[in-house]
Amino acid sequence: MMEPSKIDEALKDDAWIVAMQEELNQFQRNDVWTLVPKPSHKNIIGTKWVFRNKLNEQGEVVRNKARLVAQGYSQQEGIDYTETFAPVARLEAIRLLLSYAVNHGITLYQMDVKSAFLNGFISEEVYVKQPPGFEDISNPEHVFKLKKSLYGLKQAPRAWMNLK
Numbered sequence: 001m002m003e004p005s006k007i008d009e010a011l012k013d014d015a016w017i018v019a020m021q022e023e024l025n026q027f028q029r030n031d032v033w034t035l036v037p038k039p040s041h042k043n044i045i046g047t048k049w050v051f052r053n054k055l056n057e058q059g060e061v062v063r064n065k066a067r068l069v070a071q072g073y074s075q076q077e078g079i080d081y082t083e084t085f086a087p088v089a090r091l092e093a094i095r096l097l098l099s100y101a102v103n104h105g106i107t108l109y110q111m112d113v114k115s116a117f118l119n120g121f122i123s124e125e126v127y128v129k130q131p132p133g134f135e136d137i138s139n140p141e142h143v144f145k146l147k148k149s150l151y152g153l154k155q156a157p158r159a160w161m162n163l164k
Contacts, residue, residue, distance in 0.1 A: 003051045007132045010051055010066070019066035020049060024134060027068070033128070033144035035136060044143050045128045045153075046071040068131050069152035122149050 010016035027033065038044065047068055054063040101108050126146045136142060146153075 003053050005051075007049055010049065011133050015064050016051065016066060019051075019064040020068075020131075020134065023066050023068055024131065030148060032148045032150070033146050035130075035139060035142045036127075036145045037139075038141055038143045039127065042125070042127055045126065047128050047131050047150075049132060067151060070128055070150040071152060122146055122153070126153065 004010040004013070004016060010020065047070055050067045050069055052065045052067070053061045054065055056062045098108070100106070127143045128146060128150065129143060130136060130140075
């Protein structure tokens with residue numbers, strides 16, 4: 001099963017539709033946004049789908065992953081966000097951690113937090129377009145007002161790091 005490059009391709013395949021619906025269900029569970037009438041004089045940020053096949057050790061597709069991302073490149077500093085943050089671990093710190101763990105017999109585990117950025121609250125007033133292929137039929141001109149961050153937003157890493 002190939003990864004679609006466009007939404008039109010994904011909407012022709014039931015497996016990708018299910019993956020997109022799972023992503024949107026995660027948004028609903030995390031109370032990420034609210035559908036509102038499009039405000040005038042506000043920057044509305046586009047959204048797009050990113051499609052990836054998750055593979056097992058043999059290289060076989062085990063799952064389709066669809067992620068809705070904000071087109072953050074259209075954000076305006078001082079309007080849509082005030083500051084950014086890039087959580088990056090220095091290579092030296094990782095080496096030190098691994099060395100310490102090996103020398104003290106400590107087992108390390110890595111984990112991936114599913115939809116991690118969907119948990120970070122944003123303080124700015126940010127609006128995004130409805131997801132392509134999943135527009136509300138009764139309110140096609142409405143937009144989503146974000147309560148929490150989305151992948152692709154300039155302030156998403158900062159919002160996630162500020163979780164307490």
